[in-house]
Amino acid sequence: GQNIDQPTEMTATEGAIVQINCTYQTSGFNGLFWYQQHAGEAPTFLSYNVLDGLEEKGRFSSFLSRSKGYSYLLLKELQMKDSASYLCASMDSNYQLIWGAGTKLIIKP
Amino acid sequence: GAVVSQHPSRVICKSGTSVKIECRSLDFQATTMFWYRQFPKQSLMLMATSNEGSKATYEQGVEKDKFLINHASLTLSTLTVTSAHPEDSSFYICSARLGQGIYEQYFGPGTRLTVT
Numbered sequence: 001g002q003n004i005d006q007p008t009e010m011t012a013t014e015g016a017i018v019q020i021n022c023t024y025q026t027s028g029f030n031g032l033f034w035y036q037q038h039a040g041e042a043p044t045f046l047s048y049n050v051l052d053g054l055e056e057k058g059r060f061s062s063f064l065s066r067s068k069g070y071s072y073l074l075l076k077e078l079q080m081k082d083s084a085s086y087l088c089a090s091m092d093s094n095y096q097l098i099w100g101a102g103t104k105l106i107i108k109p
Numbered sequence: 110g111a112v113v114s115q116h117p118s119r120v121i122c123k124s125g126t127s128v129k130i131e132c133r134s135l136d137f138q139a140t141t142m143f144w145y146r147q148f149p150k151q152s153l154m155l156m157a158t159s160n161e162g163s164k165a166t167y168e169q170g171v172e173k174d175k176f177l178i179n180h181a182s183l184t185l186s187t188l189t190v191t192s193a194h195p196e197d198s199s200f201y202i203c204s205a206r207l208g209q210g211i212y213e214q215y216f217g218p219g220t221r222l223t224v225t
Contacts, residue, residue: 041218043202043216097155104150
């Protein structure tokens with residue numbers, strides 16, 4: 001079966017660094033997406049990885065290891081506005097996104 | 110980036126009535142649109158995949174006669190919730206993709222449906 005696992009909730013301090021992990025098992029693999037979703041709003045695209053390694057984009061970085069079925073999203077210099085849910089999604093062989101349940105990130109001052 | 114709009118953003122309707130939600134890609138042609146439902150504190154649940162000019166493909170457990178999807182053009186897809194019940198109250202989100210293959214999905218702002 002297809003499965004995406006990520007922690008339900010994480011807490012971090014403003015200015016700090018946090019890493020949100022995601023493991024996936026899908027029928028085929030065409031890349032790993034990370035989306036940010038604020039409460040009551042639609043998801044917004046953060047990153048896409050299809051090759052192994054780290055992709056850096058400003059304060060956010062995303063890592064992929066295809067052999068381990070593992071990805072993480074790294075957020076640096078945390079700001080209060082980063083409080084949101086972070087959704088991991090794997091694209092399967094049919095180009096369908098298989099979504100994780102999301103990780104709610106709580107930022108404390 | 111590509112923009113997807115949804116209308117209405119919020120709707121309250123009485124049990125037994127039908128509600129239509131529109132999803133439009135404003136600055137690109139979307140060969141494929143997706144309809145999701147999200148209950149509070151839960152992840153996105155794909156309801157159906159809609160390809161322009163063909164019948165929508167529904168996910169297991171989603172009633173196609175209750176959730177009518179019409180992808181009339183490359184920029185418009187509609188979801189009609191027929192004979193709505195309180196348990197249909199949810200956040201409905203559409204997304205659009207440029208084409209087959211590895212393309213990012215662009216999400217609409219969502220529609221909050223409340224059935225009383």
